[in-house]
Amino acid sequence: MTDDHLDLAPQARLVARLAEHVTDEQLGAPTPCPEYAVRHLLGHLIGLAQAFEQAARKEFGPTLDQDPANLMPDVGTGWRDELPKALDALAEAWRDPAARQGMTRAGGVDLPGEVAGLVALDELVVHGWDLARATGQEYVPDEASLEAARALLTPTGEEGEESGGLFGKPVPVPEGAPLLDRVIGLSGRDPGWRPAG
DSSP, X not given: XXXXXXXXXXHHXXXXXXXXXXXXXXXXXXXXXXXXXXXXXXXXXHHHHHHHHHHHHTOOSHHHHOOGGGOOOOOOTTHHHHHHHHHHHHHHHTTSGGGGSSEEEETTEEEEHHHHHHHHHHHHHHHHHHHHHHHTOOOOOOHHHHHHHHHHHSOOHHHHHHHTSXXXXXXXXXXXXXXXXXXXXXXXXXXXXXXXX
């Protein structure tokens, strides 16, 4: 996936479909993110969709200055309408070639627009997997999204190896593992994670 063909829509639609099948009883269930229950993960997805939409449009303000690590997201009563709308708006914002030009900001970090778009896509890929695993759903992202996430997450050079990857120390996966497992391992998650019990 080249910068000119960055398309968040397939992955955004997939995450929206997963969320549509989450039951109220599952909102308190654990996820592969140790600090998040399903409700927090859904809240995080709403927040990141809104933030990266603003990043695409270069609408600088308090939302883009917040470090998500300092927040405990949650969902309100209207999340079932709010999340798909936020995901649609995110995908639409990144269709504009201007989103990938120049600098923008997300999570309190200044970064090139083309990189911000890839980070947004990676967030959808990885957190889509989190949501699918936590709620027992099938998860089959499109190959272009997986390849873009893999490229973003793969450590480069000595500096990448020393830092342990972009979002945490990668979890080793068997040689020849499916691309999805490799991406999830690179994100610092165990591709074999399942809810306890």
